[in-house]
Amino acid sequence: MFENKETTNIDELGEFGLIKHLTNAITFENDQTLIGAGDDAALIDPKGNEVLVSTDLLVENVHFDMMYTPLKHLGYKAAVVNFSDICAMNAVPSQLTFSMAFSSKYTLEAIEELYAGVLLACKKYQVNLVGGDTCTIPSGLVLSGTAIGFNETKNVVKRSGAKAGDLLCVSGDLGGAYMGLQLLEREKRVFLEQKDMQPDLKNHDYIVGRQLKPEARIDIIKSLKELGIMPTSMMDISDGLSSEIFHISEASKVDFTVFEDKLPIDQDTFNMAVEFGIDPTTAALNGGEDYELLFTIDQKDYEKIKTNPDISVIGHAKEAGMKNELMSKQGNSYELKAQGWQHKNS
């Protein structure tokens, strides 16, 4: 990443110079912003809707490793993870504030690259970047995004609305981001041991992309609306399917049965899991960072989604007190754990 090209120390610009330099590149993607970056606060027109707000931190060496994370991808991801939280309320993101604290190892060119990724995500998702803060930090890089979306209260979907009998659905496929991370970590170890080795990521664009450049499933939110489906509960999968099932289970006071053979797993994810000696089901259940949507729908809506290639029905809700369980391909029931799953008797 930090190649030998011409670099500029950010101190030469100063804070205000840097902000002006970066915000010059902002273009508005929607008409809800009345005042953007450059005043004490942004002013936004909710157009009669209620306001959704969500915020996420990304920290170097905790959430990302600069050894294998391109800065533009990182900026893109830092924006998208915030957008995903707004989608998870059955809404689309409209505005973003984005703050960065960076150490002196980050040059102006590096920060520009990062910011370009944020702007690319904003362009793709038609979100306006309306503010933020920048400052130095003794070491590392910290990114803080806050996304704002709008919806009518009656269309907002919480985690708490699932009821017994509802179908449990997931968008896309699972475990890819986790297997991408395993691959990147392995190639990093190889590189650190033998610097003349080139990382072997070929033919693994899919899982590497799932890790480095996730997408927020706005398309699913729009599809559900077109299909006339109002999910009964919803959240996005950032920490792993199992963990999120427990969140919905707890908030909705229902338990879930999940069928192992219904878990959507991409072939590349499956193969890489086998190569690493990881059970693909475990990768799908506990992997995290897929940013797919997990939601429940009323059974009456099943016909509307049963042939949708982007949505898998993976289980159903039942009365609380029966525990969240995974029904294996062999037809055995295992108790699901927030992280992982165990035999009921263990």
Next chain:
Amino acid sequence: MFENKETTNIDELGEFGLIKHLTNAITFENDQTLIGAGDDAALIDPKGNEVLVSTDLLVENVHFDMMYTPLKHLGYKAAVVNFSDICAMNAVPSQLTFSMAFSSKYTLEAIEELYAGVLLACKKYQVNLVGGDTCTIPSGLVLSGTAIGFNETKNVVKRSGAKAGDLLCVSGDLGGAYMGLQLLEREKRVFLEQKDMQPDLKNHDYIVGRQLKPEARIDIIKSLKELGIMPTSMMDISDGLSSEIFHISEASKVDFTVFEDKLPIDQDTFNMAVEFGIDPTTAALNGGEDYELLFTIDQKDYEKIKTNPDISVIGHAKEAGMKNELMSKQGNSYELKAQGWQHKNS
């Protein structure tokens, strides 16, 4: 700060445990929050108004020093600096998201203390804490707040509305936070050299408080409304009076004359500046972190504020191109600089 009392490692709770533990203490101070912390995003009712959003980062060893910053004060300040930005748009804050990244040196008790400060500020300012993110960081402490307020567009005051002839006003007094910082830094040096010396902060509660526990001037926003005054431009003073005058000057395309003898300086600030060999005027112009409001009003409103003890008229706006100047007590004109001021001929 880190005394020998019982401490709890945060790892024992885990991220979800910590969030649940901290957010249990939240009480709502206003009725604009429909969904608070605990879902993917908060849902807020703007009640027909437009939405103001502002965000600030605070980083350990850049913005604060744990040697002399009580954690509760730090949490309070981290919330207040965000509230101040909403005030600076002629509105009052209503909602806050608050994120923390902390290293392993921070115990559960330390984080609780910090969070208690945030909640105290929310209570005082009747703001609802509606979300945030927590995570670990290899070293230090990073705080990221995003404040949301509401106002009708026609009542929002930008930096860009000042016109020639307008009066330049400031709330409260200036330079105190800066002199408080100088004092704290001096006592820290003394302590590091001679560990048995106790810091000598007595009789300096005012300036130390200005540095460690600033307030957002919601009272001024409310007063101006009661007085029927609509400022023509406004911002808050975080980086120093001079710097902020340049922001309004640039945004409004006017220049300002500021009168040295009108600068409001508290006696404690003045005395401490003299003790440190700093020109009190320099402390007032460049000190920063006072979080007072800087604003312009039409001359016709002068009668309404001329006896107000919380508002000082410190100068006036003139046509652009005449440069921002400081008129000294001796009647000499000096060109103002964004940071500092110099002789016109220098």
